Amino acid sequence: MExxxxxxxxxxxxxxxxxxxxxxxxxxxxxxxxxRLFHKVLGKNVVWVNAAGCMTIMVNYxxxxxxxxxxxxxxxxxxAGAQGIRxxxxxxxxxxxxxxxxxxxxxxxxxxxxxxxxxLQSTSGAIxxxxxxxxxxxxxxxxxxxxxxxxxxxxxxxxTATTPATxxxxxxxxxxxxxxFEIWRAHNPPYIATLSSSYAVDFxxxxxxxxxxxxxxxxxxxxxxxxGWGYDPRETIREEKLAVDTGIWPLKEAVxxxxxxxxxPRALRPVEEYLATQARYQHLFTPTKRIDVIRxxxxxxxxxxxxxxxxxxxxxxxxxx
Amino acid sequence: xxxxVRFHGRxxxxxxxxxxxxxxxxxIEGLNVQDSPVYGAERRGAPxxxxxxxxxxxxxxxGYVFDPxxxxxxxxxxxxxxxxxxxxxxxxxxxxxxxxxxxxxxTKQNIASDFxxxxxxxxNAAMEMLGKPIISSASAAAAARLIGMVKESxxxxxxxxxxxxxxxxxxxxxxxxxxxxxxxxxxxxVELMTEESSRELKxxxxxxxxxxxxxxxxxxxxxxxxxRTGSWRIFKPVVDYEKCTACTVCYAYCPxxxxxxxxDGKPVIDYxxxxxxxxxxxxxxxxxITLEREVVAF
Ligand code: SF4
Ligand code: SF4
Ligand code: SF4
Numbered sequence: 001m002e003x004x005x006x007x008x009x010x011x012x013x014x015x016x017x018x019x020x021x022x023x024x025x026x027x028x029x030x031x032x033x034x035x036r037l038f039h040k041v042l043g044k045n046v047v048w049v050n051a052a053g054c055m056t057i058m059v060n061y062x063x064x065x066x067x068x069x070x071x072x073x074x075x076x077x078x079x080a081g082a083q084g085i086r087x088x089x090x091x092x093x094x095x096x097x098x099x100x101x102x103x104x105x106x107x108x109x110x111x112x113x114x115x116x117x118x119x120l121q122s123t124s125g126a127i128x129x130x131x132x133x134x135x136x137x138x139x140x141x142x143x144x145x146x147x148x149x150x151x152x153x154x155x156x157x158x159x160t161a162t163t164p165a166t167x168x169x170x171x172x173x174x175x176x177x178x179x180x181f182e183i184w185r186a187h188n189p190p191y192i193a194t195l196s197s198s199y200a201v202d203f204x205x206x207x208x209x210x211x212x213x214x215x216x217x218x219x220x221x222x223x224x225x226x227x228g229w230g231y232d233p234r235e236t237i238r239e240e241k242l243a244v245d246t247g248i249w250p251l252k253e254a255v256x257x258x259x260x261x262x263x264x265p266r267a268l269r270p271v272e273e274y275l276a277t278q279a280r281y282q283h284l285f286t287p288t289k290r291i292d293v294i295r296x297x298x299x300x301x302x303x304x305x306x307x308x309x310x311x312x313x314x315x316x317x318x319x320x321x
Numbered sequence: 322x323x324x325x326v327r328f329h330g331r332x333x334x335x336x337x338x339x340x341x342x343x344x345x346x347x348x349i350e351g352l353n354v355q356d357s358p359v360y361g362a363e364r365r366g367a368p369x370x371x372x373x374x375x376x377x378x379x380x381x382x383x384g385y386v387f388d389p390x391x392x393x394x395x396x397x398x399x400x401x402x403x404x405x406x407x408x409x410x411x412x413x414x415x416x417x418x419x420x421x422x423x424x425x426x427x428t429k430q431n432i433a434s435d436f437x438x439x440x441x442x443x444x445n446a447a448m449e450m451l452g453k454p455i456i457s458s459a460s461a462a463a464a465a466r467l468i469g470m471v472k473e474s475x476x477x478x479x480x481x482x483x484x485x486x487x488x489x490x491x492x493x494x495x496x497x498x499x500x501x502x503x504x505x506x507x508x509x510x511v512e513l514m515t516e517e518s519s520r521e522l523k524x525x526x527x528x529x530x531x532x533x534x535x536x537x538x539x540x541x542x543x544x545x546x547x548x549r550t551g552s553w554r555i556f557k558p559v560v561d562y563e564k565c566t567a568c569t570v571c572y573a574y575c576p577x578x579x580x581x582x583x584x585d586g587k588p589v590i591d592y593x594x595x596x597x598x599x600x601x602x603x604x605x606x607x608x609x610i611t612l613e614r615e616v617v618a619f
Binding site for chain 2: 010011013015017018019020021022023024025026027028029030032033036037054057059060062063064065066067068164197200226227232233234235236237238282286287
């Protein structure tokens with residue numbers, strides 16, 4: 001039986017904020033919204049271990065929005081930093097130097113650059129050591145902080161600063177995203193989930209659910225990025241929601257390795273609806289429509305959901321290509 | 322003779338591109354030019370500065386423009402942003418161009434008395450032409466017209482060249498050309514009384530930058546609210562409490578924590594720090610949030 005969640009509607013979004021306004025991130029940043037919602041569930045006693053990335057500039061010395069604690073590490077080493085903090089806390093508690101009530105939740109926060117590329121090795125190490133921590137990756141699908149260069153989370157067809165659409169490479173990026181969820185799952189942590197702030201209740205429930213496990217709790221949150229993706233900042237929720245409703249961003253979790261999709265669109269919307277709204281995909285529509293690339297993206301989405309529907313036993317209406 | 326122009330905009334408004342278009346249009350006229358932007362660590366919406374130097378001789382000067390002949394203020398709310406320091410170093414009889422429907426609020430500012438002021442509502446023109454408050458071409462057109470050394474055809478060519486380079490569609494470029502033309506023909510050149518640099522480097526005391534408030538204690542958690550990122554806004558979301566159903570959707574989705582809920586569940590917006598992303602406006606189910614153009618510096 002599923003435990004009852006505290007979160008059933010948007011009205012249940014906790015009303016305490018552990019972030020002050022006034023940070024330096026872009027207006028409308030989906031990554032910041034993910035951090036804010038995540039923090040609401042975990043409460044005040046948190047130490048964030050932040051790998052280099054957009055969230056770094058949340059803090060603009062000496063001004064900091066966080067009302068909790070923050071340790072800034074190099075790109076590759078946030079999970080190692082988390083291990084150090086976790087160990088120190090455990091020892092202090094064991095020796096009676098701090099009461100258990102002052103224990104902190106250790107949370108790594110990174111962008112996809114650190115999570116998929118530069119910090120994958122140290123993350124793998126931390127999961128392997130069964131470190132008791134949370135890992136939140138806000139996935140804006142490129143190196144947003146340095147000007148939107150390609151990362152191994154960048155989807156096929158996206159143009160980035162380093163994979164622009166050119167006459168010889170008209171699709172922009174041609175590499176497929178790494179499947180970080182499955183890479184993590186192969187390490188057998190107790191809890192993994194994907195998130196999108198646009199499905200905020202699903203988001204809150206998953207953070208709450210993960211809290212019930214000791215060991216690595218891993219989250220990949222889609223992060224709408226007005227600057228890099230190229231849309232009006234007001235559309236962040238719409239973009240993230242379209243990503244879910246077109247099936248491009250599946251919302252799922254794996255409890256002790258067992259995967260379950262938590263939001264299943266009964267009928268997928270065509271990926272085109274999502275792609276067309278973002279500047280990073282504009283070369284797929286003008287001057288000529290790149291039907292081949294759009295179809296490839298749609299086919300990938302369809303075959304993903306076909307497989308899932310089979311395994312989890314539900315019906316889903318795919319988009320004809 | 323060097324003309325020094327300084328653009329002050331916000332990330333996303335097109336200050337950098339404006340300085341490039343101005344530079345290129347002067348280059349087409351056969352002048353020597355230089356242009357460069359500076360960004361801080363902050364992001365879209367944060368103050369951005371860009372410089373253009375124009376001369377009929379070789380330009381040996383480098384770096385920031387500290388003593389501009391012309392300042393282009395792309396967003397009037399920047400006037401009161403201590404971080405942006407918009408009016409710093411304006412020359413005697415220098416010109417400040419203000420993107421604003423009116424000039425009244427600048428007189429409240431305590432700046433050197435004998436600058437000259439020109440204003441035009443670029444944002445409105447851009448909204449009409451492009452449907453977006455992006456004013457790179459419009460600002461460049463205003464500057465090009467004011468300095469009086471650029472023909473309309475050179476400006477058009479510069480807009481095309483620069484916007485093509487950043488990969489905009491033909492249609493968007495065409496609209497930008499029209500916008501540039503409109504602004505160009507709406508203004509008159511001003512006589513710039515440029516003189517050689519009389520630069521006096523001053524290091525501003527910290528309390529000046531922070532308006533005498535001093536810094537928050539570094540150990541104070543959540544002290545970022547003193548930074549008043551509310552000055553990043555171009556549009557201001559305003560709640561109509563009659564229509565608001567207290568559904569709390571806006572609260573859930575505000576990335577900035579700039580909304581709090583009253584006892585009755587209706588939102589209160591912290592205008593000191595709401596960046597004006599307008600997610601709340603877009604998501605409010607009964608459309609209880611409306612927009613106001615932000616023109617008055619607070
Ligand atoms: S670049 Fe994107 S992810 Fe980074 S701060 Fe800006 S909106 Fe957020
Ligand atoms: S516009 Fe609305 S959602 Fe955006 S920062 Fe301001 S209050 Fe928050
Ligand atoms: S989203 Fe609109 S109706 Fe709902 S609480 Fe906010 S202002 Fe009120």
